[in-house]
Amino acid sequence: MSQKRTYPSGEEKQKRKKVEEEKMQPEKGSAANAMADKLLLIDTDCGIDDAQAIMMALAAPRVRMLGITCCFGNASVDDVCQNVCRVLSVCERTEIPVFRGAATPLVGNPDCPISHFGTDGLGDVLEERDPELWKKQIQSEHAVNAMIRLVSENKGKVSLVAIGPLTNLALAVRLDPSFPQKLKDLFIMGGNMEGKGNRTVCGEFNFVMDPESAYIVLEEFLCPTYIASWEFTCRHKLSWDFFDEWISQDTEAARFMKKITSKCWAYSRDVVTSKDAIFGPGFVSYDSYAVAAAIDGSVVTKSAECAVRVELQGALCRGMMALDLCNKLKKQHRVFVMKECDLSKFRQLLTAALRLPRKT
Template identity: 70%
Template sequence: MAEKLVIIDTDCGIDDAQAIMMALTAPHFQILGITCVFGNTTVENVCQNVLKVLSVCEREEIPVFRGSAVPLVGISSSGDHFGGDGLGDVIKDKDPQWEDKISMEHAVNAMIRLVSENQNQISLVALGPLTNLALAVRLDPCFPQKLKELYIMGGNMEGIGNVSLCAEFNFAMDPESAYVVLEDFLCPTYIASLEYSCRNSLPWEFFEELMNQDAPAARFMKTITSKCWAYSKEAMKKRRDVHFGPGFVSYDSYAMAACVDGSVVTESIQCPVHVELQGSISRGMMVLDRTNKLKKSHCVYVMSKCDTTKLSQLLMESLRQPRNKQPEK
């Protein structure tokens, strides 16, 4: 398989960590950088979380860039899905030197530079609010056409929300940026929505098997999910299960899996999409225009069905890290 150049844009919570680990185990991936954005927690915590994941997987050579701390418009807020720090509030050994390990270059500038240096070669995987991407196209209007492809975890297909009545978390955190990206990015775009992730959930028995593997990455994931309500079968009964039934969902892994292996996605809806900005109830909701009433020229691929067997294999492999450890003499 030909080498794939990748940039990961993340608001690193627990599911982002899982997705990043999946990327680290993809043998054909060359990760040029990881750009950080607010979302699951503050951008400062996101940077530290990414560094922690890379440290656990012994991949600290990958550059990390600090990006947007607030949305384009309005007041910044963070979610509580994964605790205050984004990784379950269980990590005690914080690195006091973390800022020295972050690149001095701003994430948006790094994104523009890397894409300009590798035109039509980079796959960009966006796992958080789309603020960095929106700023990139505002600074360089040609940025999207220099990308090979864009994968997004975010938005919804049916108006089912998880932070508001009608909006998915990543889009709800910065609706204006989601609007800008889905209007201005004309590159091939693939969206793993909230409903796609939840309708292709995995059994909780698989989650137990996944977390109980004997490897540093698996032990790390077991620790950070151990006290997190978002990974509680019981807590989900009054939340996600109401709409989708029981199951384990690692949201960001669905977008990453599609980038790693396109055959994981077995069905997609190709159509224009629109992000609602004005509605008092529907602000941040993604609308699928399947009959093209809006007369938009650009279509995206909204994933709808998943090969959960292949997804399971990618998830299992992602926690068998670090690789290439030399046996002790």
């Protein structure tokens, strides 16, 4: 004779649900609780401004860096890898994995020579090191494979910050077409919104170095995308007085930054750059604006939401990002092009970047 099955009352169901929810809540200080931190993956062509941006991310509270992927750009990809290792060493964060990625653009060869931040990307002032030592610090896994793996392991949680040519990202979506939809969001320093350029008449450096990759990323990455254009960063420049105070802090990171900027013409008040000619004199930490937006969305106070497209043709406009403010392209995907910035919050994040390593 079978027993009569009993069902829990509505009150009992609520109690059981509450118990189950409490079980799923992470304990304070547990590994599960750490997952509440913002997860960042930075793709870089590590020059001096990239170093500043990476330090900003390392100094930010409740941010966990999953890894740093390297690409050619400000220097060769080997120099970029070494530069990232140097930055992590200064900040005492060598546990963060570094991956070697693309050495050339998708089409053709890198547009060389590049000397904005010195031939090595970090001001040509650092002492020689064992050329084999830094290679031991680089993971054997290729940057593109690592990018796909890390994002797949943390679906919907990773903010990817791209502060160099977009070659690694373009390769990632070719290997895994579902890669963009696994991201939480994408932050890019690159492109332009007014047709003003620093590498060419109409093109910004990161996009001009690999226009095909920039085109692919802005057509196929349909995740929330935020772009800090060259003009945006220049319009929110800081004073050289701030720069002098910033690198004069009594920390290892500040001393490192003071050294690598000491002989770099891009940080000389006496050299008039394209940025100075168009926007006036001042200090611009270009890549840091994208990292700041990823860390704290309130840093950006105004954006233009629109479709964009990268121009692949033309002697003057190749690599330029065009904003479709009137929806003539009929594209469904729109990006957020940053227009205004809270400079007070940005200065705070930048100041904290050179207070590394943290004292325990």
